Amino acid sequence: MSATAAAEVRPRQTALGPVARAGERATERLEVSFEFSPPRTPEAEESLWQAIRRLEPLHPSFVSVTYGAGGSTRERTHRTVKRILEETRLTPAAHLTCVGASREEVDEVVRDYWRAGVRHIVALRGDPPGQIGGAYQPRADGYNNATELARAIRAIAPFEISVGLYPQVHPESPSIEHDIEVLKAKIDAGATRAITQFFFDVDAFLRFRDKADAAGVRIPILPGIMPVSNFRGLQRMAGPCGIALPAWLGTLFEGLDEDADTRRLIACSVAAEMCAKLEEEGFRAFHFYTLNRADLVYAICRVLGVRGVQTEAAQ
Numbered sequence: 001m002s003a004t005a006a007a008e009v010r011p012r013q014t015a016l017g018p019v020a021r022a023g024e025r026a027t028e029r030l031e032v033s034f035e036f037s038p039p040r041t042p043e044a045e046e047s048l049w050q051a052i053r054r055l056e057p058l059h060p061s062f063v064s065v066t067y068g069a070g071g072s073t074r075e076r077t078h079r080t081v082k083r084i085l086e087e088t089r090l091t092p093a094a095h096l097t098c099v100g101a102s103r104e105e106v107d108e109v110v111r112d113y114w115r116a117g118v119r120h121i122v123a124l125r126g127d128p129p130g131q132i133g134g135a136y137q138p139r140a141d142g143y144n145n146a147t148e149l150a151r152a153i154r155a156i157a158p159f160e161i162s163v164g165l166y167p168q169v170h171p172e173s174p175s176i177e178h179d180i181e182v183l184k185a186k187i188d189a190g191a192t193r194a195i196t197q198f199f200f201d202v203d204a205f206l207r208f209r210d211k212a213d214a215a216g217v218r219i220p221i222l223p224g225i226m227p228v229s230n231f232r233g234l235q236r237m238a239g240p241c242g243i244a245l246p247a248w249l250g251t252l253f254e255g256l257d258e259d260a261d262t263r264r265l266i267a268c269s270v271a272a273e274m275c276a277k278l279e280e281e282g283f284r285a286f287h288f289y290t291l292n293r294a295d296l297v298y299a300i301c302r303v304l305g306v307r308g309v310q311t312e313a314a315q
Contacts, residue, residue, distance in 0.1 A: 033287045065081050065095060091119075096124070098142055223278055231250060271296070
């Protein structure tokens with residue numbers, strides 16, 4: 001946080017909402033949200049619903065369901081979102097991308113979600129089928145980017161609209177400043193919240209936050225937290241997205257290929273420490289990429305003081 005912000009007596013409004021002074025922990029409950037992916041097999045569906053039921057008592061502000069590259073999971077995403085609506089008390093947010101569909105097809109998906117009772121969409125440009133991080137080629141009759149998609153969603157119904165951002169520069173962007181201008185265009189189009197891609201360099205993220213604040217960004221920015229215990233798998237995910245992994249993170253996992261228990265403890269510790277540092281900087285909400293597993297995310301939430309309401313029998 002800048003010296004000016006730290007010196008203020010009262011919290012101010014910035015891209016993350018009300019901000020506590022540096023080093024000051026607010027007393028209100030942290031907000032958490034979780035991302036899930038639609039299952040591909042009956043076994044994966046069982047694992048997904050075990051994760052959902054495990055995390056549901058933590059009362060997340062919302063849970064999002066992803067949309068595969070090129071819209072490859074469209075029907076499975078719809079089914080998962082609708083089941084969450086029908087069988088849980090959770091508030092689902094449906095991911096939606098521009099890839100592989102015409103404007104008319106995308107608009108019909110949006111209308112279908114509204115009719116089903118969904119009120120929150122995560123509007124993303126998306127990746128080409130099977131090419132995460134690959135070159136994007138919009139359809140001639142489709143939406144060109146997430147800004148156009150957000151504007152179309154807003155024109156159809158008053159959805160809550162979350163959009164994505166890269167705090168360490170989008171792979172196709174020339175600069176952070178350009179990314180911030182794109183974010184502002186999304187806000188003008190109707191975005192009400194931004195969720196970051198996962199990151200591990202907290203200082204770089206805070207520099208992005210300060211630049212966004214100085215540029216006039218006023219919607220909440222949710223840090224995306226990825227608690228991963230498999231460093232090689234993390235490298236495979238991060239590479240195509242252009243996400244830099246700090247050397248210290250790789251060092252923590254060295255020599256632990258056959259020690260899954262220690263890797264999980266390290267993953268929990270790293271994520272909890274990141275959240276604690278961000279909380280000291282005024283952030284009161286975190287978005288967790290669960291990878292359809294609940295164990296690490298549940299433990300991190302417990303460390304952060306996020307707990308479900310006790311039942312009468314447990315009191």
